Amino acid sequence: MAKGDYLGEFEQIVLLALLRLGPNAYGMAVRREIEERTGRRVSIGAVYATLERLEGKGYVTSFAGEPTAERGGRAKRFFRLESGGQRALRDSREAIRKMMAGLKTGWGTI
Amino acid sequence: MAKGDYLGEFEQIVLLALLRLGPNAYGMAVRREIEERTGRRVSIGAVYATLERLEGKGYVTSFAGEPTAERGGRAKRFFRLESGGQRALRDSREAIRKMMAGLKTGWGTI
DNA sequence: GCCACGGTTTCTACATAGTAGAATAAACTC
DNA sequence: GAGTTTATTCTACTATGTAGAAACCGTGGC
Numbered sequence: 240m241a242k243g244d245y246l247g248e249f250e251q252i253v254l255l256a257l258l259r260l261g262p263n264a265y266g267m268a269v270r271r272e273i274e275e276r277t278g279r280r281v282s283i284g285a286v287y288a289t290l291e292r293l294e295g296k297g298y299v300t301s302f303a304g305e306p307t308a309e310r311g312g313r314a315k316r317f318f319r320l321e322s323g324g325q326r327a328l329r330d331s332r333e334a335i336r337k338m339m340a341g342l343k344t345g346w347g348t349i
Numbered sequence: 350m351a352k353g354d355y356l357g358e359f360e361q362i363v364l365l366a367l368l369r370l371g372p373n374a375y376g377m378a379v380r381r382e383i384e385e386r387t388g389r390r391v392s393i394g395a396v397y398a399t400l401e402r403l404e405g406k407g408y409v410t411s412f413a414g415e416p417t418a419e420r421g422g423r424a425k426r427f428f429r430l431e432s433g434g435q436r437a438l439r440d441s442r443e444a445i446r447k448m449m450a451g452l453k454t455g456w457g458t459i
Numbered sequence: 460g461c462c463a464c465g466g467t468t469t470c471t472a473c474a475t476a477g478t479a480g481a482a483t484a485a486a487c488t489c
Numbered sequence: 490g491a492g493t494t495t496a497t498t499c500t501a502c503t504a505t506g507t508a509g510a511a512a513c514c515g516t517g518g519c
Contacts, residue, residue: 334362423512
């Protein structure tokens, strides 16, 4: 969380997925969201490993979903993006933004 | 270079530095550029390691500068961003862009 | 020639992040 | 309780990121 603690590329993507999914963010959904949005194939192991590392840093928290799942299957483990995570994400985005500032169109706008 | 080969965060930053510096891109300058732009401290080892890995992937090429340095110091080794590198950079940026698309302002614009 | 100096690159060593896929778990239905 | 479905954990490994000391190679002065 300290200033200067930057996120990896995939960590950023995962955090953005949490941001998008809000209260419905759990492992499988995060994976699906990323795959659908980016077209990039993602292994489930990659998602959980990343989510857990982010939790270790305090950027996200997790809690067990209701054990009463209507239609079979194991209970979900939901993840929530914490404020420190939002900050880390913003800082990381910012670094790239600064590096792109002023570049000729095609780069600058992204 | 194959589709699906994504860049790490720092790799992206380094490539952006090359883009900015153009023909004047050599190790120390890349470092300086990143530090000045982002405010983030960067070790010289990190820069060269990254540059060399990028070269290994064919994303950048390097060549020795003129041995006739006017004011002392070892000759420079210049780096050039190749088209494959530009493409990889664009693809990586794109993934993030897609993940941010439609997020409420403050996120969406970055 | 030798030495100190300054800008630059290389080397060494380790920490953190990314990846895949098999194994396991926990709920449901019959 | 066997089979099916949805989900998470585990294991093993590769790739990226990071720091700082060491080595290089020009210069200029003595």
